[in-house]
Amino acid sequence: MxxxxxxxxxxGVTLKGFLAYDDKLKGKRxxxxxxxxxxxxxxxxxxxxQRLAELGYVALGGDPFGDGREFTDLQEAIKxxxxxxxxxxxxxxxxxxxxDKLASLPQVDSSRLAAIGYCMGGTFALELARDGAPLxxxxxxxxxxxTQRPAVAGQVKAKILVCHGSDDPLIPIAQVTGFIDEMxxxxxxxEMISYGNTVHSFTNPxxxxxxxxxIKFNAQSDAxxxxxxxxxxxxxxxx
Amino acid sequence: MxxxxxxxxxxGVTLKGFLAYDDKLKGKRxxxxxxxxxxxxxxxxxxxxQRLAELGYVALGGDPFGDGREFTDLQEAIKxxxxxxxxxxxxxxxxxxxxDKLASLPQVDSSRLAAIGYCMGGTFALELARDGAPLxxxxxxxxxxxTQRPAVAGQVKAKILVCHGSDDPLIPIAQVTGFIDEMxxxxxxxEMISYGNTVHSFTNPxxxxxxxxxIKFNAQSDAxxxxxxxxxxxxxxxx
Numbered sequence: 001m002x003x004x005x006x007x008x009x010x011x012g013v014t015l016k017g018f019l020a021y022d023d024k025l026k027g028k029r030x031x032x033x034x035x036x037x038x039x040x041x042x043x044x045x046x047x048x049x050q051r052l053a054e055l056g057y058v059a060l061g062g063d064p065f066g067d068g069r070e071f072t073d074l075q076e077a078i079k080x081x082x083x084x085x086x087x088x089x090x091x092x093x094x095x096x097x098x099x100d101k102l103a104s105l106p107q108v109d110s111s112r113l114a115a116i117g118y119c120m121g122g123t124f125a126l127e128l129a130r131d132g133a134p135l136x137x138x139x140x141x142x143x144x145x146x147t148q149r150p151a152v153a154g155q156v157k158a159k160i161l162v163c164h165g166s167d168d169p170l171i172p173i174a175q176v177t178g179f180i181d182e183m184x185x186x187x188x189x190x191e192m193i194s195y196g197n198t199v200h201s202f203t204n205p206x207x208x209x210x211x212x213x214x215i216k217f218n219a220q221s222d223a224x225x226x227x228x229x230x231x232x233x234x235x236x237x238x239x
Numbered sequence: 240m241x242x243x244x245x246x247x248x249x250x251g252v253t254l255k256g257f258l259a260y261d262d263k264l265k266g267k268r269x270x271x272x273x274x275x276x277x278x279x280x281x282x283x284x285x286x287x288x289q290r291l292a293e294l295g296y297v298a299l300g301g302d303p304f305g306d307g308r309e310f311t312d313l314q315e316a317i318k319x320x321x322x323x324x325x326x327x328x329x330x331x332x333x334x335x336x337x338x339d340k341l342a343s344l345p346q347v348d349s350s351r352l353a354a355i356g357y358c359m360g361g362t363f364a365l366e367l368a369r370d371g372a373p374l375x376x377x378x379x380x381x382x383x384x385x386t387q388r389p390a391v392a393g394q395v396k397a398k399i400l401v402c403h404g405s406d407d408p409l410i411p412i413a414q415v416t417g418f419i420d421e422m423x424x425x426x427x428x429x430e431m432i433s434y435g436n437t438v439h440s441f442t443n444p445x446x447x448x449x450x451x452x453x454i455k456f457n458a459q460s461d462a463x464x465x466x467x468x469x470x471x472x473x474x475x476x477x478x
Contacts, residue, residue, distance in 0.1 A: 160435075166419060173416060180405060180412075183435055190435035191463065196399075196422055197429075224430065227470055235463075 010097035016068035018061035035121030040070035062098035151186035165198030169214035249336035255307035257300035274360030279309035301337035390425035404437030408453035
């Protein structure tokens with residue numbers, strides 16, 4: 001298994017991604033971009049990239065902020081992520097840079113690409129779908145569902161899977177119903193799984209509720225959503 | 240594979256169920272009750288029971304109306320089903336009779352039971368969960384989510400999976416949010432999958448939209464929801 005830092009760039013910013021793939025496999029494989037939480041590309045997103053590599057995919061952990069910057073302080077993360085998200089064109093371009101890098105790799109079948117993400121990373125994935133990026137699918141795990149640029153009818157190419165914690169205090173029900181309305185009007189191919197008894201960051205084993213009670217790991221919802229993603233990939237990557 | 244009519248009863252009514260299981264398998268297996276649409280126990284629910292038998296489960300297609308009565312006219316079905324559903328105690332007892340029959344069978348591990356259902360059958364399954372029936376899980380496919388007797392906190396034993404067509408005209412969004420509210424307050428273990436571009440009866444290959452446009456098969460949502468159920472069963476039936 002290969003796991004290494006890989007440099008790419010967007011708008012003059014050097015991005016330090018994390019590439020993982022099984023070097024024993026031959027031929028071109030589907031490529032999956034993994035966008036992290038607002039804390040930056042850290043160990044959780046990297047671990048997911050490695051698990052995707054074990055499934056036979058080429059996975060690229062995307063660097064949202066440049067130079068591999070990570071934050072431990074929630075307020076600082078919100079500030080930096082907020083600045084990035086304020087301009088939807090720049091935000092989308094940051095994710096597109098990761099997709100372009102992935103598509104350029106010799107191991108990757110560029111006709112079979114997907115993006116997944118966690119929290120802010122989920123929003124990255126959904127923004128790629130809204131932007132009409134040439135992806136087979138996107139998966140959002142506890143990602144924000146709002147957008148400044150709603151999807152346009154007939155323009156979404158990616159199938160969409162949203163994995164949502166029903167008690168997520170950062171994603172209230174009005175945001176959920178707004179998303180459903182947006183994607184229905186856009187005639188996107190979408191599916192949303194709502195997990196009961198589940199709050200924000202439910203896939204993150206380090207989220208123990210101390211940062212805030214509404215940010216907490218849920219082993220069952222984590223396992224279920226990973227399996228849902230796995231099945232989704234088998235569907236969308238079928239030739 | 241064995242597939243046969245099996246008689247049982249509820250409140251003096253003779254019910255004609257449909258039992259399917261793999262007779263080559265040894266030992267006790269999980270048992271799954273399959274409750275049909277309001278048209279009665281017909282070929283679709285029977286076919287699902289047979290597919291469950293192929294997965295290694297003992298499946299009982301339940302007879303909702305007695306004597307295996309089936310209807311082809313929608314208004315007649317609504318009338319008979321409506322009369323049955325009007326009394327929640329009787330409605331629940333009708334499903335309980337199926338569970339009791341299933342639990343009594345020598346092939347069935349009575350500690351590993353589940354109920355699934357389609358349309359009205361989905362409501363049967365959910366009512367069993369609300370009633371605190373001793374089930375590992377229930378799955379509703381395009382089932383009505385309303386109830387006269389909301390679940391009581393701490394009383395729901397079954398894990399719940401709801402597979403819902405987002406454009407189902409018979410199950411409006413207010414019913415969906417009401418269900419989420421009910422199950423959250425009841426602290427039930429629940430999960431809901433909403434499928435975009437999907438209306439009522441999406442699992443029924445005979446639903447071609449001629450009865451009404453909002454009653455129509457959707458091959459992708461059918462396949463996805465069946466797979467979700469399969470994975471759910473692997474989780475809940477694990478020893």
